[in-house]
Amino acid sequence: MFSIAGMAPALRAAGLIGTWGTNVAAGRSVLDEGAAALLAGNAALAGQPLPLEAALARTHPDDRDWVFERIRRVRQTGGPFSAEFRILTDMNEVRWVLNRGALTPDETGAMQGRGAYIDTTDAHRDAFISAASLSQDPVNTLDVAADHCIAAHTALERGGHFDLHRISEMLLFGIGQALARRG
CATH class of the missing domain: 3.30.450.20 (PAS domain)
Structure with missing residues (x-):
């Protein structure tokens, strides 16, 4: 008791x-x-x-x-x-x-x-590793990055941050190429 x-x-x-x-x-x-x-x-x-x-x-x-x-x-x-x-x-x-x-x-x-x-x-004391990141399939990390980058790309465009918007386009292009190579 x-x-x-x-x-x-x-x-x-x-x-x-x-x-x-x-x-x-x-x-x-x-x-x-x-x-x-x-x-x-x-x-x-x-x-x-x-x-x-x-x-x-x-x-x-x-x-x-x-x-x-x-x-x-x-x-x-x-x-x-x-x-x-x-x-x-x-x-x-x-x-x-x-x-x-x-x-x-x-x-x-x-x-x-x-x-x-x-x-x-x-x-x-040690780097924090969330339970969610441990359960993620490593192949999915590019998909997650693409989702986040698309959201950032959209927000930058809406906010009128055109220089940063252009940089996010390059990042999206690079992620797209990596996804294509992955097959």
Whole structure:
């Protein structure tokens, strides 16, 4: 039989870092111990209302602007939230984090958020190969490329990008020749 306490090892094995809660009107987030340690850089900040800059202090400098902008936007609109970004640990190690949650009005109409951080670093260590690409017949790759190129060719023509349209014609011609050789 499953229990909440028994789920902790499974959640850690799945990469759960920790959880967050946000009071949008106050502009503050509360992190649990795991999230505070890794994302804010200090486990002692767990349970304390933190501004966004403190709660996500370890966000990688190259990701900081877009991550903070997306969070600010969902704080205005509400709804589901999902963003995968990098952080820098205290040892200057890059880790990948998936932030998933939702912001919804509470019973008084005030916007509140809840979510979790998941470590996805393992998925970024090697080149990603999708299940779809593994199941594709290698002979089909030219057909797929032709379909994509036709779509790009059409979009470029509609957009009035005639120089790029001409280049896409050459690519289509080359793909057509390869398809003809394939038989």
